[in-house]
Amino acid sequence: MTKISFDLVSPEKLIFSDEVGMIIVPGKDGDLGVLPGHSKLVSSLRPGRVMVYGEDKNLLKSFFVSGGFAEVNPEKCILLAESVDEVSALDKNSIEKEIQELESNANNDEKEKLLIANAKIEALDSSFYEKI
Amino acid sequence: MPSLKDIKTQINSVVSTKKITTAMKMVAASKLRRSQEKAVAARPYSSGLEEMLSSLAASAASGEGIVRLLTGTGSDQNYIVVPVSADRGLCGGFNSSINRETFKLVKSLEQEGKKVQLMPVGKKSRDFFNRVLKDKIVESFIDLNVSTNGYDSALNVSNKLQDLYFDGKFDKCILVFNKFKSAITQEVTQQQLIPLDVSESSKEDKEVSNEAKTIYDYEPDEETILKDLLPKNVSIQIFKVLLESDAGEHGARMAAMDNATRNAGEMIDGLTLKYNRTRQAFITKELIEIISGAESI
Numbered sequence: 243m244t245k246i247s248f249d250l251v252s253p254e255k256l257i258f259s260d261e262v263g264m265i266i267v268p269g270k271d272g273d274l275g276v277l278p279g280h281s282k283l284v285s286s287l288r289p290g291r292v293m294v295y296g297e298d299k300n301l302l303k304s305f306f307v308s309g310g311f312a313e314v315n316p317e318k319c320i321l322l323a324e325s326v327d328e329v330s331a332l333d334k335n336s337i338e339k340e341i342q343e344l345e346s347n348a349n350n351d352e353k354e355k356l357l358i359a360n361a362k363i364e365a366l367d368s369s370f371y372e373k374i
Numbered sequence: 375m376p377s378l379k380d381i382k383t384q385i386n387s388v389v390s391t392k393k394i395t396t397a398m399k400m401v402a403a404s405k406l407r408r409s410q411e412k413a414v415a416a417r418p419y420s421s422g423l424e425e426m427l428s429s430l431a432a433s434a435a436s437g438e439g440i441v442r443l444l445t446g447t448g449s450d451q452n453y454i455v456v457p458v459s460a461d462r463g464l465c466g467g468f469n470s471s472i473n474r475e476t477f478k479l480v481k482s483l484e485q486e487g488k489k490v491q492l493m494p495v496g497k498k499s500r501d502f503f504n505r506v507l508k509d510k511i512v513e514s515f516i517d518l519n520v521s522t523n524g525y526d527s528a529l530n531v532s533n534k535l536q537d538l539y540f541d542g543k544f545d546k547c548i549l550v551f552n553k554f555k556s557a558i559t560q561e562v563t564q565q566q567l568i569p570l571d572v573s574e575s576s577k578e579d580k581e582v583s584n585e586a587k588t589i590y591d592y593e594p595d596e597e598t599i600l601k602d603l604l605p606k607n608v609s610i611q612i613f614k615v616l617l618e619s620d621a622g623e624h625g626a627r628m629a630a631m632d633n634a635t636r637n638a639g640e641m642i643d644g645l646t647l648k649y650n651r652t653r654q655a656f657i658t659k660e661l662i663e664i665i666s667g668a669e670s671i
Binding site: 253270283 | 416420422423426590613
């Protein structure tokens with residue numbers, strides 16, 4: 243068993259569905275590497291990067307999710323994410339602008355948005371896990 | 375007897391009506407296709423969520439806080455009914471069947487001695503209940519435009535509902551909406567949203583995989599996940615209902631406009647026949663006048 247099937251789903255649509263070699267998932271308590279044959283697990287997610295690797299551990303795609311849930315069993319990994327962007331499609335300038343706006347009116351509702359925006363920047367800057 | 379000119383004007387107006395209904399039918403057909411695709415695209419998420427919930431639901435002890443979305447408040451005196459209609463008319467019985475069903479539900483709940491509140495979604499049901507049960511409306515939502523605004527439109531409704539719920543304003547929430555069965559049929563459906571009815575959706579697979587479900591690991595832990603999952607599920611259910619209702623609206627409009635076009639065609643045929651008969655009657659009358667005039671000379 244060298245492949246695990248991986249579905250990335252947002253409320254609006256199925257974003258990614260294929261057989262992959264490994265996925266790194268931003269779990270609430272820390273990043274999780276999901277390989278074929280992973281034990282059964284349900285985890286909630288924090289805002290961060292989901293990295294998808296091919297069979298020989300080459301990076302296929304990286305997505306940014308703003309939160310959600312992951313369900314893992316030995317053959318399959320399903321990620322239910324609230325909003326999904328491909329990391330390459332994120333625009334740093336507009337996010338920084340958003341952060342500034344959010345910081346200027348600090349109310350409770352916006353705090354979550356700020357958290358997400360900051361995580362987006364982090365996702366853009368970090369090069370963790372790009373090569374394994 | 376109407377003059378020729380009168381009939382001609384009538385024919386012309388029916389012809390232009392027919393043009394409009396034909397155009398509306400085609401617009402509805404293309405919109406229907408799009409919203410159907412959206413409804414299908416949203417399915418994997420909601421089914422995934424349902425699956426997760428059903429495996430977690432067993433572990434939920436009757437508790438405080440958010441878990442009450444699942445376990446209920448322990449009372450069933452206060453109801454909130456959420457009719458989901460369209461924002462626009464001209465779609466046959468789509469809106470009126472929702473309103474009628476909701477009205478009946480409210481009356482029957484009241485007869486059982488429950489207190490009922492209303493939270494209409496969509497202009498047509500808001501306007502209707504503003505007329506007949508104004509004092510029961512706590513909040514209404516219009517212009518949600520689920521096909522353009524997507525998931526956010528459902529969040530508004532869901533957040534409001536949950537605020538009310540945790541303020542103890544109601545014990546049970548029932549959605550009344552048009553379930554999309556096929557392009558031409560919709561079915562008025564009632565669904566209990568709060569407290570969540572897991573038993574129904576997961577009864578079958580519970581028996582099959584009861585064993586398998588118990589060995590899931592939870593991270594951080596069951597309770598925390600459940601706390602995240604339950605509010606999300608409410609939003610997703612509403613989102614699903616909005617999408618179905620949207621698809622149903624276009625389907626209903628398409629069918630209604632198809633009927634209207636056909637009726638207009640029949641009417642034009644009838645009027646044209648009448649027009650020709652009247653014209654012929656005039657000619658015959660004139661001929662008789664001429665002939666009888668000539669004879670008398």
